[in-house]
Amino acid sequence: MSPVFDCNVPQTRDEGISTAAEAIFRGECVVMPTDTVYGIAADAFNPTAVAQLLEAKGRGREMPPPVLVPSRQTVDGLAMAVPSYAGRLMDAFWPGGLTLVFRAQQSLAWDLGDTNGTVGLRMPDDEIAIALLESTGPLAVSSANRTGKPSATTVTEAGFMLGHFVDIYLDGGERNTNAASTILDCTKADPVVLREGTISNEELQRVLGDVELITGRAINSLPDDEPVDLTKPDEPADADDEAATPVDLGKNAAETPENQPDDHPDDE
Numbered sequence: 001m002s003p004v005f006d007c008n009v010p011q012t013r014d015e016g017i018s019t020a021a022e023a024i025f026r027g028e029c030v031v032m033p034t035d036t037v038y039g040i041a042a043d044a045f046n047p048t049a050v051a052q053l054l055e056a057k058g059r060g061r062e063m064p065p066p067v068l069v070p071s072r073q074t075v076d077g078l079a080m081a082v083p084s085y086a087g088r089l090m091d092a093f094w095p096g097g098l099t100l101v102f103r104a105q106q107s108l109a110w111d112l113g114d115t116n117g118t119v120g121l122r123m124p125d126d127e128i129a130i131a132l133l134e135s136t137g138p139l140a141v142s143s144a145n146r147t148g149k150p151s152a153t154t155v156t157e158a159g160f161m162l163g164h165f166v167d168i169y170l171d172g173g174e175r176n177t178n179a180a181s182t183i184l185d186c187t188k189a190d191p192v193v194l195r196e197g198t199i200s201n202e203e204l205q206r207v208l209g210d211v212e213l214i215t216g217r218a219i220n221s222l223p224d225d226e227p228v229d230l231t232k233p234d235e236p237a238d239a240d241d242e243a244a245t246p247v248d249l250g251k252n253a254a255e256t257p258e259n260q261p262d263d264h265p266d267d268e
Contacts (some may be wrong), residue, residue, distance in 0.1 A: 001159040004169040007033070007128045016170050017128070021135040023167040029053050031144045031158045032132055033172030034068070035125040036097065036179060036198075037151040038144040038158045040166060041068070043136065047111035050140050054113065056165035058147045064113030065142040066099055066120035070133035075121055078138060080105050085211045086186045092207045095125035097181040097198035112140055122181055128172045190214050 005016025020030040027049040029042050040056055042049035044067050053065060069075065072090050075082060079102035086100055104119040112119065124130065133139060143151040144158035144166075152158035155171040182197035182204070192214040193201060205213045 001163065002167050002169060004155060004159070004171050007170050007172045013128070013131075016168070017131050017135060020132055020168045020170055024049075024132075024136045024139065026167075027052075028167035029056060029162075029165055030132075030168040030170065031152075031155060031162065031166050032129055032141075032170045033126055033155075033175060034129050034141070035095070036143075036177060036181060037153055037175050038155060039068075039129075039141040040144045040158070040162060041132070041139040041141045044112065044138045044140040045108075045110045050110075050112055052165065053140060053142060056162050057142055057145075059142075061113035064115045065140040066122060067112070067138045068129065068133060068141045069121055069123050069138050070130055072123065074138060075102075078105055078108065078119060078121060079103060081187075083186055083189070083191075085191060085208055088207050088209075089184070089186075089191075089204070090123075093199055093203075094123040095130070096123070097125075097179065098122065099181045099183045101183065101185045101187060101194065103187055118187060120183065126172070128170060132170070188214075 003019070005012050005019065007013040007016050020032065023030050024041070024043050027043060027046045029040055029049065029052055032039055032041050040053055042053040044050070050065070054060065054063075067078065069078070072094055075090070081103050086102070089098060089100065099120045099122040101118055101120045104115065104117055106117070124133075144162060145151050146161050149161060150157075152161065153175040154173075155169050159166070159169055177198075180195060180197040182193070182199040183195040184204070185192040185194050190212045191204075191208070193204075201213060201215055
């Protein structure tokens with residue numbers, strides 16, 4: 001297996017993060033701990049690296065990975081037409097288990113797969129992940145396993161499944177949760193739940209206030225590697241649009257693939 005750095009020890013943690021960042025800049029993949037499970041990461045702006053991530057997963061371009069960011073401030077450079085309700089959600093739940101889907105900035109030179117102009121963004125609640133993201137910038141990240149297999153909760157499990165596809169492994173100890181992030185489509189006037197996860201609909205609605213949370217079409221309680229189709233948004237919401245305008249579920253609700261397996265994301 002490729003080199004493994006014990007990030008529970010300060011000295012090897014700093015060396016590991018530095019070495020992993022260098023690997024990312026070379027266009028290689030690394031395995032990193034997150035606040036959910038272990039993830040396989042690649043430079044979001046390197047199409048060859050993202051393609052290697054998808055190959056390692058055994059996944060095609062039709063299921064693009066989400067992007068992890070080191071801070072909320074990063075969002076403005078990656079997404080456009082960010083509605084004000086999304087800002088309140090980030091204030092309340094970032095860092096943490098909430099992935100928000102936005103329209104991607106059209107000027108970005110990246111290729112995450114067949115995204116149809118969208119990107120899923122999340123800020124993880126994990127010190128090792130944040131330290132790496134602060135060194136590299138936004139990373140395309142998916143759970144560190146082959147598609148259809150259980151997500152890796154240890155670096156050994158990740159290495160067994162991904163092997164030579166990964167250049168550096170960062171060991172942050174066992175992850176004690178298989179909880180998936182909650183995924184919201186924020187490309188509409190009202191947010192749509194695409195996947196129910198660690199943050200409940202009730203918690204979301206308390207923060208949203210008068211903005212209606214559209215539910216009823218979500219995939220319930222899927223683990224973190226379950227593919228969710230994020231590529232079919234409707235017209236983007238205005239960034240300042242607070243109005244809870246009626247939403248036609250037949251037209252605006254997110255569509256989900258018909259052949260999704262009931263196994264291990266978020267996505268990361």
